[in-house]
Amino acid sequence: MTFTTPTVRLSRGQYERIVAHCYDGLPDEACGLLAGPVGEKSEPRGVITEVTPCTNAEASAITYTVDSRDLLRAERAAEARGEELVGCWHSHTHTDAYPSPTDVRQAEWYPTWIYIIVSMRSSEPVLHAFRIRKSEIAELPVVVGR
Amino acid sequence: MPVEVKLPTVLRTQADGQASVTIDGATVGAVFTALVEQYPGLRGNLLGDDGGLHKFVNVYKDDDDIRYLDGLDTKVGDGDVLSILPAVAGG
Numbered sequence: 001m002t003f004t005t006p007t008v009r010l011s012r013g014q015y016e017r018i019v020a021h022c023y024d025g026l027p028d029e030a031c032g033l034l035a036g037p038v039g040e041k042s043e044p045r046g047v048i049t050e051v052t053p054c055t056n057a058e059a060s061a062i063t064y065t066v067d068s069r070d071l072l073r074a075e076r077a078a079e080a081r082g083e084e085l086v087g088c089w090h091s092h093t094h095t096d097a098y099p100s101p102t103d104v105r106q107a108e109w110y111p112t113w114i115y116i117i118v119s120m121r122s123s124e125p126v127l128h129a130f131r132i133r134k135s136e137i138a139e140l141p142v143v144v145g146r
Numbered sequence: 147m148p149v150e151v152k153l154p155t156v157l158r159t160q161a162d163g164q165a166s167v168t169i170d171g172a173t174v175g176a177v178f179t180a181l182v183e184q185y186p187g188l189r190g191n192l193l194g195d196d197g198g199l200h201k202f203v204n205v206y207k208d209d210d211d212i213r214y215l216d217g218l219d220t221k222v223g224d225g226d227v228l229s230i231l232p233a234v235a236g237g
Contacts, residue, residue, distance in 0.1 A: 022152075033234065067235035068204040068211045075231060088234050101156055102237030109156055109202065109232035 003113040006046030007141040008114055008129040015144045019125050021053040022091040023120045027079035031056050031064040033071065034087040035113060042112045044052045046140070050078065051089075063102065064090045087114030087129075094121050097128040099137055107132035114140065149177050149222045152229040160187030172229065174205060175218030192230070202233040 010018075022030045024108070035050040050079040054070035066088065070108040078085050088110075097119035099107070107115060111133045152166045161167055162185075169184070171177030186202040194200050198218065205212045205227045212220045222228065 027202075029237075031234070063237040064235060068206075068213070068231075068233065071204065071231055071234055072209065089208060100237045102235075106202070106234075106236045110234070111156065112228055115236075119214070141216070 003112075003129060003131050003133050003136075003138065004043055005138050005140050006044060006114075006144055008116070009047045009143050010051075010145075011048075013144045014048055015127070017053065018089050018127070019118060022120055022125060024053075025056060025091060025122065027093060028059055028061050029056055029064040029091050029093060030118075031066050031088060031090040033066065033074040033085055034089065034116070035074065035081070035083050036086045038084050038086060038112075042084060044112065044114050046114070048086070049081070049083060052077075056090075059060050061093050068106065086112075087116065089116035089118060091118045091120050091125075095119065096121070097126045099130055099132055101111075104132055104135055104137065108134075116142075147222065147223045149183060149224075150227045151177065151196060152227060154230055154232055155233060157188060157191055157230065158180065160191070162187045172221060174207065174212055174222060177222060177228065178218065202235060204231045204233055205229070206231070218222045 032053040034048050036048045052074045054069040055075045056064045058065050082136050089097045097117040129142050131138050147166045148170055150166050150168055169177045169180050171180055192200055
């Protein structure tokens with residue numbers, strides 16, 4: 001393993017905000033950003049302090065791009081709190097909550113991040129979290145309701 | 147005209163580990179040309195094969211995405227800050 005696998009800690013409210021945004025985004029993929037404290041070399045500690053729902057600039061059911069203005073706002077807000085953006089989330093409308101080849105390729109830009117994926121294919125949303133680096137995928141434990 | 151260019155973590159290794167660099171140029175394109183001359187390792191991450199801005203790179207002049215201004219032709223002046231943030235994208 002080339003990276004740490006911290007436990008992702010979401011409050012119940014944060015979890016519900018993520019899932020609600022995924023429902024709101026249907027039939028397209030929804031996306032958002034996660035902020036929190038980091039350790040050395042920007043390694044996330046796993047605690048999420050802020051979830052920011054964003055616009056999917058692609059407005060697509062198979063791809064997403066966080067609107068560039070949403071990204072700058074969230075980055076500046078995290079910086080002002082002495083934190084960093086530590087990850088993002090997006091929904092998969094028709095596939096499992098597991099990184100797609102596109103997700104793995106794009107993760108090279110943010111190799112320290114936590115990637116939350118919410119599958120909307122079944123009647124109940126399924127949320128999983130990952131770290132992705134150099135094509136290596138590691139699932140992270142998720143605790144909701146800390 | 148010196149402009150501060152803030153680099154994202156992932157690109158700093160290609161610029162001697164610096165978080166920001168100061169570069170002269172009258173437009174974003176001129177600043178980027180000078181930037182990649184100084185740090186050739188950045189070229190492939192900032193510019194596409196056609197010399198345009200890389201599809202997955204966002205560049206902001208202060209608070210504005212330059213795609214909503216004049217792209218690489220966007221004029222920059224003394225004291226402006228250019229921030230580079232890779233796009234957050236996937237499928």
